[in-house]
Amino acid sequence: MNIDDLIAIDIHTHAEEPCCTPRDDGYDQFQAGMAKYFKNPAGKDGMxxxxxxxxxxxxxxxVGAVIFPVDAERETGFRRYSNEEVAQLCAENDDILIPFASVDPHKGRAGAREVRRLVRDFGVKGFKFHPTMQGFFPNDREACYSVLEACAEEGVITLFHTGQTGVGAGMRGGMGMRLKYSNPMHLDDVAADFPDMPIIAAHPSFPWQEEALAVATHKPNVYIDLSGWSPKYFPDILVKYCNTMLKHKVLFGSDWPAITPDRWLRDFEDLPIREEVRPLILKENARKLLKM
Incomplete structure (x- = not known):
């Protein structure tokens, strides 16, 4: 990848497994719910x-893209997309794709072994965690620290969903999803316990935006990505921190395919971001974090 040729780096995109027939694990209904929530045609017809x-x-x-599946099979019953297959496809498209992976932290030592193997054998650069979808508190040492310790030892980035989620939104019982797991304040403990491990708090963290800003301001290893929301809906306090104290720690992310980069970048143009800060958010902060 020639980083100088890119106009931006999207730190948050999802890998979807190709499927020509309806799935029997509830995933199609889940994606239809996501499409309705995000007002996005992707997922409505399984395409x-x-x-x-x-x-x-x-x-x-x-636009460069960090891409990952989500391993939430234990909690949701959805068959997971192979980390290895995603990494191999990234290797075939390494001019534009950057491989992350996902391991359910409940897998403990087995999950830790998977983390090490994916980093060493497949070149994975980071791991995506979704506390609400995977059903865990990030600061629960017994539940997930074996996997996080492996991430820290391998020197990779960890990316955690934070705030409300479109997963299960509007569905009966929220599809069993618990929002409490994704309060970004739980990452404060993780950042203190793993001070050299880069941590990205994904999304504007409604309704805990100020908690996310506090953690990112206090802990040098915590960053924020701006995915999952159109920039026109960003709260004023987030925009203020993007322009000032956190201008080197905020990252462009779309949440593809739920939100397209076209839509996100178009709305970002109208956001009152200082001109000298725009390239930091769109590319340079990610470039530094990814060591590109």
Whole structure:
């Protein structure tokens, strides 16, 4: 990847497994609910973009993309997309895709072994965790620290969903999802216990935006990505911190395919962000964090 040719780096995109027939694990209904929540046609008819299609989309726009599946099989029953397959597809499209992976932290030592193998054998650069979807508190040492210790030892980035989620939104019982797991304040303990491990708090963290800003301001290893929301809905306090104290720690992310980079970047143009800060958010902060 020639980083100088890219106009931006999207730190938050999802890998969807190609599927030509309806799934029997409830995933199609889940994606239809997500499409309704995000007012996005992707997922309504099961036609989600494959990793290869994602690469082609981002290549056309000269935007690099960090991409990952989500391992939430234990909690949701959805069959997980192979980390290895995603990493291999990233290797075939390494001009534009950056491989992250996902391991359910409840897997403990087995999960830790998977983390090490994915980093050493497949070049994975980071790991995505979704506390609400995977059903865990990030600061629960017994439940998840074996996996986080492996991430820290391998020197990779960890990315945690924070705040409300479109997962299960509007569905009966919220599809069993508990929002409490994704309060960003739980990451304060993680950042203190793993002070050299980069941690990204994903999304504007409604209704805990100020907690996320506090943690990112206090802990040098905590960053914030701006995915999952159109910038026109960003709270004023988030915009103020982007322009000032956290201008080197805030990252562009779309949440593809739920939100497209086209939509996000178009709305970002109208946001009152200082001109000298825009390139930091869109590319340079991610470039430094990813060591590109």
């Amino acid at each position: 989600l973009p494959s990793v290869q299609q994602t690469a082609e989309y981002f290549r056309e726009r000269k």
